[in-house]
Amino acid sequence: MRVYTAKGGGFCFGVKRAIDIAYKVAGKYKGGVYTLGPIIHNPQVIEELKSMGVMPVEDIRSLKGKDVGAVIIRTHGVTRQAMKKLTDSGYTIIDATCPYVKKAQYYAKLLKDEGYQVVILGSREHPEVKGLMSYAGRGAVVVRDATELPPLKKRVGVVVQTTRHVEALKDVLCAIAGQIKELKVYNTLCSSTTERLKETEELARKVDVMVIVGGKNSANTTQLAKLCRSLSVPTHHIETALDLRESWFSGAKRAAISAGASTPERLIKEVERKIKGYRRKVS
Amino acid sequence: MRVYTAKGGGFCFGVKRAIDIAYKVAGKYKGGVYTLGPIIHNPQVIEELKSMGVMPVEDIRSLKGKDVGAVIIRTHGVTRQAMKKLTDSGYTIIDATCPYVKKAQYYAKLLKDEGYQVVILGSREHPEVKGLMSYAGRGAVVVRDATELPPLKKRVGVVVQTTRHVEALKDVLCAIAGQIKELKVYNTLCSSTTERLKETEELARKVDVMVIVGGKNSANTTQLAKLCRSLSVPTHHIETALDLRESWFSGAKRAAISAGASTPERLIKEVERKIKGYRRKVS
Numbered sequence: 001m002r003v004y005t006a007k008g009g010g011f012c013f014g015v016k017r018a019i020d021i022a023y024k025v026a027g028k029y030k031g032g033v034y035t036l037g038p039i040i041h042n043p044q045v046i047e048e049l050k051s052m053g054v055m056p057v058e059d060i061r062s063l064k065g066k067d068v069g070a071v072i073i074r075t076h077g078v079t080r081q082a083m084k085k086l087t088d089s090g091y092t093i094i095d096a097t098c099p100y101v102k103k104a105q106y107y108a109k110l111l112k113d114e115g116y117q118v119v120i121l122g123s124r125e126h127p128e129v130k131g132l133m134s135y136a137g138r139g140a141v142v143v144r145d146a147t148e149l150p151p152l153k154k155r156v157g158v159v160v161q162t163t164r165h166v167e168a169l170k171d172v173l174c175a176i177a178g179q180i181k182e183l184k185v186y187n188t189l190c191s192s193t194t195e196r197l198k199e200t201e202e203l204a205r206k207v208d209v210m211v212i213v214g215g216k217n218s219a220n221t222t223q224l225a226k227l228c229r230s231l232s233v234p235t236h237h238i239e240t241a242l243d244l245r246e247s248w249f250s251g252a253k254r255a256a257i258s259a260g261a262s263t264p265e266r267l268i269k270e271v272e273r274k275i276k277g278y279r280r281k282v283s
Numbered sequence: 284m285r286v287y288t289a290k291g292g293g294f295c296f297g298v299k300r301a302i303d304i305a306y307k308v309a310g311k312y313k314g315g316v317y318t319l320g321p322i323i324h325n326p327q328v329i330e331e332l333k334s335m336g337v338m339p340v341e342d343i344r345s346l347k348g349k350d351v352g353a354v355i356i357r358t359h360g361v362t363r364q365a366m367k368k369l370t371d372s373g374y375t376i377i378d379a380t381c382p383y384v385k386k387a388q389y390y391a392k393l394l395k396d397e398g399y400q401v402v403i404l405g406s407r408e409h410p411e412v413k414g415l416m417s418y419a420g421r422g423a424v425v426v427r428d429a430t431e432l433p434p435l436k437k438r439v440g441v442v443v444q445t446t447r448h449v450e451a452l453k454d455v456l457c458a459i460a461g462q463i464k465e466l467k468v469y470n471t472l473c474s475s476t477t478e479r480l481k482e483t484e485e486l487a488r489k490v491d492v493m494v495i496v497g498g499k500n501s502a503n504t505t506q507l508a509k510l511c512r513s514l515s516v517p518t519h520h521i522e523t524a525l526d527l528r529e530s531w532f533s534g535a536k537r538a539a540i541s542a543g544a545s546t547p548e549r550l551i552k553e554v555e556r557k558i559k560g561y562r563r564k565v566s
Contacts, residue, residue, distance in 0.1 A: 166461050173456040177470070178449050183456075185466040 002254045003275050004203055008196040009259030010268055014098025015040050018075045021096045026052040029069025039074040040262040041218035060085050070094050076127035077101045079134035100162045101128055104188035105135045111157030112137035121172050122161025126219055129161050146175040158185040163193045163220035203256035204228040210235040213271050214260030221260025241270040246278050285537045286558050287486055291479040292542030293551055297381025298323050301358045304379045309335040312352025322357040323545040324501035343368050353377050359410035360384045362417035383445045384411055387471035388418045394440030395420035404455050405444025409502055412444050429458040441468040446476045446503035486539035487511040493518040496554050497543030504543025524553040529561050
């Protein structure tokens with residue numbers, strides 16, 4: 001069995017930057033260091049950071065009564081209102097929002113200020129999208145895909161959750177074209193997402209089984225698994241090598257591994273090593 | 284045989300306005316009244332206007348040596364350079380450019396001024412598009428459909444020849460989405476074109492034969508015929524009732540007539556009357 005590993009899997013620029021920041025500040029403050037929500041969507045990394053004293057809390061209210069040294073804003077960013085509350089409360093803020101997410105927030109606000117009805121392509125439940133919504137104004141709508149588009153106003157502005165698939169953007173623009181007079185689009189998809197999806201699709205097309213490594217709560221990792229399944233390749237989304245089952249590979253001639261933007265290199269390597277071990281036993 | 288006639292066929296707002304202007308000024312100037320190119324793309328109307336003294340000339344140079352009373356700019360508009368030449372030459376200018384085309388010219392210039400690479404969806408040979416190009420700046424490209432799109436810059440602005448089909452706009456936006464960072468679209472399709480195409484498509488889907496009335500040199504009329512043919516309905520593009528052949532309707536249970544934006548009501552009525560005559564003979 002041949003085993004391929006996607007080059008574009010693992011920490012993207014924004015995640016790497018946020019993790020670096022967290023490691024750097026861990027233990028440097030008199031009080032505790034807290035992140036609002038998990039800093040990235042990977043449980044293994046969160047556990048490691050916890051052991052270094054960087055603790056996730058659910059929201060700002062959870063900070064009450066705690067000895068707060070600093071508050072880290074995670075890669076996905078926060079809402080405008082949360083940012084104001086944090087500032088007003090006098091906490092030391094360390095902003096680890098991905099710069100591409102910051103840009104998307106900026107464009108959402110710009111479109112609103114220019115009088116466009118803002119359409120956000122993404123998942124309403126995702127923290128990045130919650131942040132974008134807070135900048136996009138009252139008339140904004142969030143759609144997961146073109147089928148969810150409501151009737152729109154005549155001047156529409158579009159921003160995209162940075163980790164979505166470009167195909168969804170194409171579908172949405174196509175669907176919007178018929179009903180508007182003016183359209184402004186900021187393609188805020190980050191290039192590492194686009195490339196990772198592309199590379200993963202290419203791998204999925206040539207192998208018998210796909211393994212996707214990353215947090216079950218990671219939207220971009222889940223999206224990779226969904227893409228592979230849509231190509232009818234047997235696909236397994238796992239968090240660590242412990243989740244692997246040898247039986248998945250029985251009879252397979254080619255297998256491939258891809259991973260989300262929040263998956264540490266170490267976890268990918270462990271998965272790769274274990275699968276290559278199966279290969280030796282098989283051959 | 285039942286005969287349906289499209290309600291949306293015949294003179295659109297811009298054409299009606301231009302013809303009204305031409306009739307109004309005919310014979311009112313000491314010198315001759317000239318139009319730069321045919322005022323609309325309908326040979327029968329042009330002949331009628333000629334008989335009233337409104338003469339089409341090919342370009343500004345053709346006016347040299349003539350006793351020019353006034354120059355009418357036709358519905359499709361002219362290039363920025365031509366407009367300047369006309370103004371500089373001191374001719375009395377009567378601007379019959381369709382207000383929707385004027386708007387498209389304005390947006391083409393606006394996009395250029397805002398630093399976008401302008402993409403014009405339309406036919407390079409069409410006078411309206413030649414006008415738009417002159418406002419869209421050096422880097423502008425003209426495409427007939429998505430397949431003609433070249434590699435684009437990162438900031439792209441789109442305007443559309445007012446008489447194109449909305450489906451072509453959808454395809455183009457879909458194709459552009461993947462390669463840009465920022466996109467601004469002015470949907471300059473005129474609503475009468477969109478409605479006429481929609482109504483004609485609905486008729487074509489329920490009849491056995493389609494008759495499209497209008498100038499052979501009229502892009503929007505030709506587009507109607509093309510649309511019907513794409514739906515596999517036997518379709519005949521004629522200019523006047525004289526072009527009709529009774530044999531086209533043998534065995535037909537339902538026939539429909541549609542017409543371009545530059546086709547006079549009178550010509551449509553004549554065609555309708557003649558086809559209804561066949562019906563009587565048949566039944």
